[in-house]
Amino acid sequence: MTTTIRGGQLARLLGQWHSLPGRHRSPDYAALAGAVRGLLSDGRLPLGVRMPAERELAESLGISRTTVSAAYRALRESDHLTSRRGAGSWTTLPSGHRVATSGLWAAGDDLDMIDLGVAASGAPLELVPAARAAADDLPRYLGTAGYHPTGLVELREAVAELYTGRGVTTSPEQILITAGTQQALDLVVRLCVPPGSPVLVEAPTYPNALAALSSRRARINTHGIDPAFGWDGEMLLGALRQTKPRLTYVIPEFHNPTGHLMAADLRERLVATAHSAGTELVVDESFVDLALDVDEMPPPVAVFDRHSRVVSIGGMSKAYWGGLRIGWVRASAPLVQRLAAIRVGVDLASPVLEQLVAVRLLRQSSQIVAARRAQLRDRRAALIAALGEHLPEWTFAMPPGGLTLWAELDGPISSALARAAEDVGVRLAPGPRFGLDGTMERFLRLPFTLAPDDLAEAVRRIASVRHDLDRGARPEWRTPSVIA
Numbered sequence: 001m002t003t004t005i006r007g008g009q010l011a012r013l014l015g016q017w018h019s020l021p022g023r024h025r026s027p028d029y030a031a032l033a034g035a036v037r038g039l040l041s042d043g044r045l046p047l048g049v050r051m052p053a054e055r056e057l058a059e060s061l062g063i064s065r066t067t068v069s070a071a072y073r074a075l076r077e078s079d080h081l082t083s084r085r086g087a088g089s090w091t092t093l094p095s096g097h098r099v100a101t102s103g104l105w106a107a108g109d110d111l112d113m114i115d116l117g118v119a120a121s122g123a124p125l126e127l128v129p130a131a132r133a134a135a136d137d138l139p140r141y142l143g144t145a146g147y148h149p150t151g152l153v154e155l156r157e158a159v160a161e162l163y164t165g166r167g168v169t170t171s172p173e174q175i176l177i178t179a180g181t182q183q184a185l186d187l188v189v190r191l192c193v194p195p196g197s198p199v200l201v202e203a204p205t206y207p208n209a210l211a212a213l214s215s216r217r218a219r220i221n222t223h224g225i226d227p228a229f230g231w232d233g234e235m236l237l238g239a240l241r242q243t244k245p246r247l248t249y250v251i252p253e254f255h256n257p258t259g260h261l262m263a264a265d266l267r268e269r270l271v272a273t274a275h276s277a278g279t280e281l282v283v284d285e286s287f288v289d290l291a292l293d294v295d296e297m298p299p300p301v302a303v304f305d306r307h308s309r310v311v312s313i314g315g316m317s318k319a320y321w322g323g324l325r326i327g328w329v330r331a332s333a334p335l336v337q338r339l340a341a342i343r344v345g346v347d348l349a350s351p352v353l354e355q356l357v358a359v360r361l362l363r364q365s366s367q368i369v370a371a372r373r374a375q376l377r378d379r380r381a382a383l384i385a386a387l388g389e390h391l392p393e394w395t396f397a398m399p400p401g402g403l404t405l406w407a408e409l410d411g412p413i414s415s416a417l418a419r420a421a422e423d424v425g426v427r428l429a430p431g432p433r434f435g436l437d438g439t440m441e442r443f444l445r446l447p448f449t450l451a452p453d454d455l456a457e458a459v460r461r462i463a464s465v466r467h468d469l470d471r472g473a474r475p476e477w478r479t480p481s482v483i484a
């Protein structure tokens, strides 16, 4: 089925296309064509979408029809558009090129590329010994069929203990083990969000959460997070009361991408307001272990939950290793059963061996998490030092934890910079990936998960292309090499 994008929708996605750097050196039609290619390259404009008629787009953008005609012609010449007389024009890509289908910019095969598109660390040293030990645990399960739709009891117990240790009493029956936090979110969305229902998310937010919600055709409303100060309580609670979303998704601990930590009193008010607005409150705790300069962590959001409104999701990808694909849901026991029932339509259960590795790692959690925090503090310092030296005009709030820094740039250049940075071997996730409507061109998420030398080198390279953008050099169109 072909979908159509209307002129107004495309204009919103295009955002500030007319003021991208280097723009003064290229005619309007070329800038417009370049901006459409940019949207296609990062998946915000899907393939096979019918583009608006030239006249409609011209009206929406407030430019002449001749300019739109010339841009469409340029897009046809570069194989980004196919037109048939009387039937319209569809988005395409030159053969052999691939496009992002989700918000995830996966690590590429190109080892020379410094990948700042992914906010995740390499595995801890303890992983290989834990995997060997887990293989020795395996015989206990080999006589069974190996399908455990809610997860191995010993892992559910270990995760329940983590919550109880954080102050929210939890039994193993309240835990569902999933293939990462992403699957946890997807299952909750499948269960709780009928197609077309309103949902509320932060802006900016984690791109793959947007992907999960979009795939259920949710109507996504946003609550803006201030880059410097984080959540505005009155605005957030007001948005909840007004939009009465079916589901609200928040990242209260070291929010991705801004790094903010939600205060305890807002957590409490959020749960109460969610209850009166009749919304499921999905709390993504992916980064909860990664406090870097926090004296005392606020209580988990679930502490304030008296009406089973809160569904907490989390996992081991950030403090341990993403390659384990271990995540979980903490919810009421009946909800866990319902989630497990719909899970069988997706995959039947998580792999036994990985769950046994997870149990082994969680037994050493204090040592592994302490080492991870120390590593991240060093890396955050290295990134900040490099930014101070090479890009002092960029500003940011110091993230008290997590893996990322949300930099405000010196102009609406994020997508242009990301395209130019690919040419010098740095992969970036530009600001608009973290929003819905092509805004946030002034922002860039910078993870501090790589080694200090790589971070310093990446910032040097970014600074050099930033300088070129100022001199009017426009990045050539280039398809990202590996996108998942």
Ligand SMILES: Cc1ncc(COP(=O)(O)O)c(C=O)c1O
Pocket (backbone or CB within 6 Å): 119, 179, 180, 181, 182, 183, 206, 251, 256, 284, 286, 314, 315, 316, 317, 322, 326, 327
């Ligand atoms: C906020 C947030 N939620 C979920 C995920 C997905 O994590 P997992 O690897 O556990 O599926 C990420 C990964 O970056 C994330 O940042």
